[in-house]
Amino acid sequence: MSLASAPLNTNVEVPKQKPDSPWRIAYRRFTRNRLALIGLFVLIMMFLICFIGPLFSPYNLYDYNLADKNQSPNARYWLGTDKFGRDILLRMMLAGRISLLVGVVATTIAVVIGATLGALSGFYKKSVDTITMRITDIIMALPTLPILIILGAVLSDLKVDPSHRIYFLMLIIGLLQWPYLSRLIRGQILTLREQEFMQATEALGLSDHRKIFRHLLPNTIPIIIVWATLSVAGAIITESALSFLGLGVVQPTPSWGNMISAANSLIDFRKRPWIWIPPGICILITVVAINLIGDALRDALDPKMKK
Amino acid sequence: MRQYMIRRLLQIIPTLIGISIIVFAISAMVPGDYITAQNNPNMSKEKAAQLRQIYGLDKPVVERYFVWAGNMLKGNLGDSLSHKQPVTKVMNNYVWNSFIIAFCTLVLSWLIAVFAGVFSAKFQYSLFDKIVTLLIFICMSLPSFFIGLLLIKLFALEFKMFPVGGMTTAGINAHGWAHIVDVAKHMFLPTLVLTMLSTGSLTRYFRTSMLEVIRQDYIRTARAKGLKERTVIFKHALRNALLPAITLLGFELPALFGGAIILERVFVWPGIGQVYLESINMRDYPFMLGFTIFIAVLTLLGNLLSDVLYGVADPRIRLK
Numbered sequence: 001m002s003l004a005s006a007p008l009n010t011n012v013e014v015p016k017q018k019p020d021s022p023w024r025i026a027y028r029r030f031t032r033n034r035l036a037l038i039g040l041f042v043l044i045m046m047f048l049i050c051f052i053g054p055l056f057s058p059y060n061l062y063d064y065n066l067a068d069k070n071q072s073p074n075a076r077y078w079l080g081t082d083k084f085g086r087d088i089l090l091r092m093m094l095a096g097r098i099s100l101l102v103g104v105v106a107t108t109i110a111v112v113i114g115a116t117l118g119a120l121s122g123f124y125k126k127s128v129d130t131i132t133m134r135i136t137d138i139i140m141a142l143p144t145l146p147i148l149i150i151l152g153a154v155l156s157d158l159k160v161d162p163s164h165r166i167y168f169l170m171l172i173i174g175l176l177q178w179p180y181l182s183r184l185i186r187g188q189i190l191t192l193r194e195q196e197f198m199q200a201t202e203a204l205g206l207s208d209h210r211k212i213f214r215h216l217l218p219n220t221i222p223i224i225i226v227w228a229t230l231s232v233a234g235a236i237i238t239e240s241a242l243s244f245l246g247l248g249v250v251q252p253t254p255s256w257g258n259m260i261s262a263a264n265s266l267i268d269f270r271k272r273p274w275i276w277i278p279p280g281i282c283i284l285i286t287v288v289a290i291n292l293i294g295d296a297l298r299d300a301l302d303p304k305m306k307k
Numbered sequence: 308m309r310q311y312m313i314r315r316l317l318q319i320i321p322t323l324i325g326i327s328i329i330v331f332a333i334s335a336m337v338p339g340d341y342i343t344a345q346n347n348p349n350m351s352k353e354k355a356a357q358l359r360q361i362y363g364l365d366k367p368v369v370e371r372y373f374v375w376a377g378n379m380l381k382g383n384l385g386d387s388l389s390h391k392q393p394v395t396k397v398m399n400n401y402v403w404n405s406f407i408i409a410f411c412t413l414v415l416s417w418l419i420a421v422f423a424g425v426f427s428a429k430f431q432y433s434l435f436d437k438i439v440t441l442l443i444f445i446c447m448s449l450p451s452f453f454i455g456l457l458l459i460k461l462f463a464l465e466f467k468m469f470p471v472g473g474m475t476t477a478g479i480n481a482h483g484w485a486h487i488v489d490v491a492k493h494m495f496l497p498t499l500v501l502t503m504l505s506t507g508s509l510t511r512y513f514r515t516s517m518l519e520v521i522r523q524d525y526i527r528t529a530r531a532k533g534l535k536e537r538t539v540i541f542k543h544a545l546r547n548a549l550l551p552a553i554t555l556l557g558f559e560l561p562a563l564f565g566g567a568i569i570l571e572r573v574f575v576w577p578g579i580g581q582v583y584l585e586s587i588n589m590r591d592y593p594f595m596l597g598f599t600i601f602i603a604v605l606t607l608l609g610n611l612l613s614d615v616l617y618g619v620a621d622p623r624i625r626l627k
Contacts, residue, residue, distance in 0.1 A: 035441070138325035141610075143561070143602040145568055146583065147333070150595070153587050154337050237450050241569055244452050245584075263456050270464060280453035287448035295444070 026222075029300035036296030039289035046286050050096030059087040073274050080274040082262065092279055095254035099283070102170050102249070103236040107228050109174025114181030115224055119212050121182070122189025129186070136179035144176055148238065152247025162250050169248055173235050181227050188220045222301035229294035233287045240283050256283045315614065319607045326603045327376055334592055335368045375596065384597035389589045394597040398579060404474060405566035405578035408494060412501040413559055419506050421549070424513025428521060429540060439510065446507030455500050455573040462496060469496050472575035497574040501567060512555065517548040550620040557613025561605040 030036060064084045073080045079088040121132035151172050155165055192198065193216065201211050242248030243257030251258060259279040263269040268276065366374070378385060384394035427436040463471045470476060470493050479489060520526065521544055529539045566580030575581075579598070586594040 134321060134325070137322045138329065141322055141326055141603050141606045142329065143565065143599060143606065146587075146599050146602065147330070149568070149584065149587055150330075150333055150337075150599075154333065157337050233448065237448075240450055241452060245569065245572075257450075260453055260456070269456070269460065273460065276456070280450065280457065283450045283453060284445075284448060287450070288444055291444050291448050 026297075026300040030296050033296040033299065035292050039292030039296075042285060042289040043293065046096065046282070046289070047100065050093045050100060053093040054090055054097075057087065057090040057093070059090045072272070079278055080272070082272075082275050083268070088259075088275060088278065091254045091259060092256070092282060095256045095259055095279060096282060096286075098166060098249055098253060098255045099236055099239060099257070100286070102166055102173070102239045102255075103232040105170040106173035106177065106235040106239075107231045109171060110177035110181060110231060111224060111228050113174070114178035115185050115217060115220070117178070118182035118185025119189050119217050119220075122186040123193060123208070123212050123216065125190075132182065133186075136182050139176060139179045142176070144238075145241070147176065148172065148242055149245065149247055152242055152245070156247065156250075162253055166249055166253065166255075169239060169242070173238055177231055177235070181224070181231075184223050184227060185217075185220050188223060189216050192216055192219055226294060226298045226301060229290060229297055233290040233294065236283065236287055236290075256280070312611075312615070315611050319611070322607060323600075323604065327379075327600060328372070330596060330599050330603075331368075331372050331375065334596060335371075337590065375593075379597070379600065385593035387586070387591055387594040389586065389591045390594070394594050397582065397594060398598060398601065401577060401579040401582050402564055402566070404576065405571065405580060406563060407490075408498050408501060408567070408576065408578065409563045409565075411494065411498045412505060413563065415498070415502045416506040416509055419502070420509035420513050421545075423506075423510045425517050425540065425545060425548075427510075428514045428517035431518065439514075443507045443511050446503050447511075449500075449504055451500055451504055451567070452569045452573050454503065455497070455570055458496050458500065459573070469493070472573075474577050493574075493576075497567070497570055497576055500570060505562075509555070512552060513548065516551055517544065520544045520548045551617075553620045554613040554617045557609045557611070557616055560609035560612065561602050564605055565602045 064086065065081070068077070068081050069083050071077055071081045077087050077089070079092065081087060082091070117132050121129040155168055160168060197215065198211070201215050206215075239248050239255065240257030240260070243250070243255045244261045246258070246261060249255035249258055256279040260276045262272075263276040375385070382395075386392065387394050387397045390397045423439050427433075427439040430436055459471055462468045472493075474493050475486070475489050476493075479485075521540075526539060526544055529543045530536075534543075564579070566578045566583065568580035568584055570576070571578040571580040572584060583595070583598050585591075586598070
């Protein structure tokens with residue numbers, strides 16, 4: 001007689017009842033916020049238009065139709081053309097790809113560095129903490145915009161290929177952003193590590209790596225999501241400001257910021273508003289949409305912060 | 308308290324050293340220097356080498372850093388290469404132009420934010436509150452340069468209500484009252500944009516802090532005593548809602564003297580931010596480095612100030 005033959009009734013009827021998980025509660029809170037839903041819709045539309053729209057455009061990024069230059073919006077060119085006869089609508093959609101991409105990737109870089117270092121310094125404390133926090137002190141006291149401008153000038157002087165510039169830009173913006181997240185995560189980890197479930201991981205003899213990445217960091221995900229959302233908005237504004245100064249994304253690669261810099265020429269500024277106003281409006285509505293979503297996420301994910 | 312202050316001041320030192328190294332290293336990465344940036348075709352090789360020697364540009368980077376850092380400790384930021392004047396003097400010449408705008412912005416944005424915040428907290432979920440909330444989001448999302456350009460286009464070019472840029476009208480040479488009016492007209496648009504930018508987050512802060520206070524028991528007590536609603540809100544609630552905001556004043560410090568780089572360029576305002584941008588284009592290192600460190604010091608002092616003010620405002624959290 002083996003133990004396996006013992007009758008095991010596994011078909012006990014358990015009343016099916018979905019528990020209210022924190023994520024479900026957060027989802028319900030988020031969808032109740034009408035402004036945020038509008039923001040989400042606008043953002044999704046913006047992504048769709050920018051990433052799919054160019055496929056339907058009859059024009060090409062490098063189409064220089066000098067015969068059609070400086071046309072005001074008409075049936076052929078819905079948003080007009082610039083001084084090289086390039087279609088503004090197409091350029092704006094492609095610029096949107098770049099601007100959104102820079103925002104998202106820069107934030108991803110910041111999140112990876114910020115969350116990891118924040119978790120490590122909160123978990124190990126002592127010298128790891130001291131060193132990391134000193135570094136965050138230094139970066140946070142650096143005047144962001146001036147440093148970005150100087151770095152932008154360095155990129156120009158090093159004759160970095162225009163198509164590679166956006167990668168450097170993402171990296172630079174990300175590297176200047178992570179300390180803010182790092183501080184938040186560290187504070188959170190410092191309280192989390194004293195809680196009972198961490199004693200349990202201690203008792204189970206889990207490795208530090210597992211403790212940090214499987215048990216501590218997942219508990220900070222709400223903070224990371226909220227911070228990352230708002231940070232994307234900030235990165236888009238930063239990128240556009242730099243590109244406007246001619247130090248971020250440079251021609252011929254379009255970005256919303258460098259399209260607005262057409263306003264630096266007096267004639268375009270005064271007589272051809274269709275060249276520089278639409279990209280500005282794109283920045284504005286995208287950033288407003290992201291901020292609305294971020295704020296709603298904050299309310300939905302972090303009940304303690306809701307006031 | 309004094310011990311805490313001393314400890315905090317000492318902590319600033321390593322941070323500053325770190326900042327100075329980073330800033331210097333970045334500037335050293337730039338391949339060109341002041342001589343090449345001038346693009347002077349008449350510059351012979353010998354002349355260029357001679358000039359580099361005079362400016363100390365021929366020495367190795369590490370040596371240059373120590374010379375620069377050593378001078379800075381003595382309060383000597385060196386001479387600006389493009390202005391041919393000591394950096395401190397150039398800063399003094401332009402920083403006040405930036406300061407007037409920043410100061411007006413500070414006063415205006417705090418006034419607007421306090422009122423908007425208080426009323427939208429008082430009438431939470433009302434139409435007014437909803438409009439304020441949406442406006443806060445728009446203000447927080449404004450790309451400053453775009454709004455600046457848009458306002459110039461609208462109010463300066465189309466309606467001709469304000470001058471296009473600059474600080475004074477060229478050729479007027481006004482004195483006294485007329486001069487002040489002239490400058491005020493030029494100031495209006497840049498101040499408006501800066502105020503919009505900073506009012507958003509401030510209003511949000513006041514609204515949250517007011518909502519917190521308004522629900523407390525002593526406010527109910529004040530109402531129960533039969534005080535006028537105005538007295539309850541502005542005398543009893545507002546005071547306590549404003550206290551934590553004092554710490555925000557410390558953070559305004561770098562903004563007051565740092566200038567608004569992009570907006571000053573858009574509005575051609577002769578402020579320190581524009582000079583700074585030029586100094587980067589001209590590779591005028593002494594000025595560029597000196598001013599970057601200046602802002603960093605202000606940021607650190609601002610943080611310290613806000614921590615101290617925090618203790619002053621709320622004795623419960625006073626640090627030992």
